[in-house]
Amino acid sequence: MSTAAPYSPELESLGQSMHALVAELYPICRSITGDGVRETLQRLQRLIPLTVHEVPSGTQVFDWTVPREWNIRDAYVKNSRGERVIDFKKSNLHVLNYSVPVQMRMSLEQLKSHLFTVPDHPDWIPYRTSYYKEAWGFCLSHKQFLELSEDTYEVVIDASLKDGHLTYGELLLPGETADEILISCHVCHPSLANDNLSGVAVASFLARNLSNLPRRFSYRFLFIPGTIGAITWLALNESKAGNIKHGLVLAGVGDAGPLSYKKSRRGDTEIDRAAIHALGQLDSKANAFDFSPYGYDERQYCSPGFNLAVGRLSRTPHGTFPEYHTSADNMNFVHPNSLSESYSACQSLFSILERNRTYLNTNPKCEPQLGKRGLYRVIGGSADSGATELAMLWVLNLSDGEHSLLDIAERARIKFDSIYQVAIALQEHGLLTESLQHSSPNPQKASA
Numbered sequence: 203m204s205t206a207a208p209y210s211p212e213l214e215s216l217g218q219s220m221h222a223l224v225a226e227l228y229p230i231c232r233s234i235t236g237d238g239v240r241e242t243l244q245r246l247q248r249l250i251p252l253t254v255h256e257v258p259s260g261t262q263v264f265d266w267t268v269p270r271e272w273n274i275r276d277a278y279v280k281n282s283r284g285e286r287v288i289d290f291k292k293s294n295l296h297v298l299n300y301s302v303p304v305q306m307r308m309s310l311e312q313l314k315s316h317l318f319t320v321p322d323h324p325d326w327i328p329y330r331t332s333y334y335k336e337a338w339g340f341c342l343s344h345k346q347f348l349e350l351s352e353d354t355y356e357v358v359i360d361a362s363l364k365d366g367h368l369t370y371g372e373l374l375l376p377g378e379t380a381d382e383i384l385i386s387c388h389v390c391h392p393s394l395a396n397d398n399l400s401g402v403a404v405a406s407f408l409a410r411n412l413s414n415l416p417r418r419f420s421y422r423f424l425f426i427p428g429t430i431g432a433i434t435w436l437a438l439n440e441s442k443a444g445n446i447k448h449g450l451v452l453a454g455v456g457d458a459g460p461l462s463y464k465k466s467r468r469g470d471t472e473i474d475r476a477a478i479h480a481l482g483q484l485d486s487k488a489n490a491f492d493f494s495p496y497g498y499d500e501r502q503y504c505s506p507g508f509n510l511a512v513g514r515l516s517r518t519p520h521g522t523f524p525e526y527h528t529s530a531d532n533m534n535f536v537h538p539n540s541l542s543e544s545y546s547a548c549q550s551l552f553s554i555l556e557r558n559r560t561y562l563n564t565n566p567k568c569e570p571q572l573g574k575r576g577l578y579r580v581i582g583g584s585a586d587s588g589a590t591e592l593a594m595l596w597v598l599n600l601s602d603g604e605h606s607l608l609d610i611a612e613r614a615r616i617k618f619d620s621i622y623q624v625a626i627a628l629q630e631h632g633l634l635t636e637s638l639q640h641s642s643p644n645p646q647k648a649s650a
């Protein structure tokens with residue numbers, strides 16, 4: 203198996219561009235609703251033609267209700283000398299996300315029940331939310347907390363929580379067929395770089411690149427607030443869910459850890475297998491793990507009523523690194539090379555799905571005589587000819603209308619690309635024909 207992805211100046215500059223996008227979006231105070239999400243989507247519209255949807259508060263979405271919209275202008279805790287000892291303007295993580303407005307004076311003792319810290323990492327500010335229970339609070343480093351003295355504090359959260367909208371972004375790139383590949387990422391975290399913005403950056407650049415490529419599949423990109431956004435989309439678009447043949451949630455794809463793929467609930471779908479194959483080619487340390495109903499929006503896409511073939515690409519799994527949901531998930535925690543490798547993994551994965559076909563050997567009784575057709579010469583140089591010959595023998599042997607090229611690549615332990623290349627050559631020589639019953643299950647044209 204290969205180790206790291208080969209160096210490419212294009213990928214390096216792509217990594218830098220994605221990193222720059224993360225940096226641009228990093229200061230915005232996002233939440234599951236509100237102007238932070240709108241501003242984020244507006245900035246993405248400079249890169250890709252996203253449609254922005256606004257769903258009114260109070261809309262019933264399955265067992266949930268679209269919440270009231272939250273916006274924040276300022277928040278602080280001032281001591282009696284008038285100094286801001288906790289200041290939202292310095293970090294938007296300082297406010298418990300979705301805090302109700304507050305303006306009051308109180309003792310340190312009263313204030314303490316509204317303060318959150320991570321004692322194990324005394325310099326970091328935790329990220330905490332209270333979306334569905336009215337509350338208010340401040341998050342601060344444990345060091346800052348220990349410095350607070352007995353005093354009367356002025357506590358202000360200049361926020362609003364009222365009827366408005368839930369905002370999400372969507373982009374459909376139509377392909378030759380109506381069958382869709384879904385790419386979903388969350389856009390609801392404030393200044394956290396890996397958790398939300400890495401996925402946003404990779405999804406945006408994938409969309410931009412795919413819009414210029416020929417596509418068999420249609421690609422649907424969703425930039426949505428976590429949980430409630432996926433539930434809202436599924437509730438309002440239930441009739442479209444059947445078109446989703448493959449899907450990928452992108453979350454935490456910018457840290458230094460190895461690529462990791464979380465399988466769909468079904469566990470053995472084409473995207474699960476294509477992802478494992480693609481990741482294995484890119485990174486010998488890549489790993490795959492089984493579905494569990496804990497994580498990001500794959501929980502909704504893989505709920506039993508939908509049970510879609512949606513997996514998740516991440517690097518170090520969330521919750522297993524100390525920086526998770528703290529101020530240490532910052533611009534230093536995400537790396538251009540990691541972003542570009544994650545991007546490459548998606549690209550190879552989609553490229554396998556685009557090219558995966560099932561063929562029939564037109565000469566199934568004993569092996570065809572390849573030499574007289576000049577097939578060895580047609581394909582590749584001499585150093586590679588043994589491997590190419592082996593790939594051809596596998597493709598000819600397993601092309602019985604029951605095995606796709608991906609099945610063959612897996613069974614032969616040969617790269618999908620090599621299997622695909624020999625299949626095309628064999629097809630050009632009339633030794634294979636496409637078996638339509640197993641290829642594109644829904645070949646009607648997408649309406650343009």
Ligand SMILES: [Zn+2]
Nearest residue numbers: 391397398527
């Ligand atoms: Zn998160």
